[in-house]
Amino acid sequence: MKPSSYYSSDGDIAYISVRSARGPVRTERDKWGLLDYDRETGELVGIEVWNASTVLPIELVEALPRLDGRRTVLDRSELAKPQPA
Numbered sequence: 031m032k033p034s035s036y037y038s039s040d041g042d043i044a045y046i047s048v049r050s051a052r053g054p055v056r057t058e059r060d061k062w063g064l065l066d067y068d069r070e071t072g073e074l075v076g077i078e079v080w081n082a083s084t085v086l087p088i089e090l091v092e093a094l095p096r097l098d099g100r101r102t103v104l105d106r107s108e109l110a111k112p113q114p115a
Contacts (some may be wrong), residue, residue: 046081
């Protein structure tokens with residue numbers, strides 16, 4: 031089980047969990063990363079920040095649990111498809 035918030039130097043990605051989703055998550059892309067929303071409530075549940083070591087305060091990056099070395103492959107092709115309402 032991965033931590034709810036983490037940093038991976040493999041992709042220089044930080045994921046910060048805001049709250050637990052009650053159901054499926056809807057993802058929106060931004061120029062700096064991704065925003066995850068609970069599909070049921072519309073509440074923000076998490077933020078993925080790309081180039082985290084250059085965008086976020088270093089103290090935050092250093093405080094996040096590490097997922098280094100796992101080489102997680104993220105498939106972004108689903109982001110190009112329209113999301114159902």
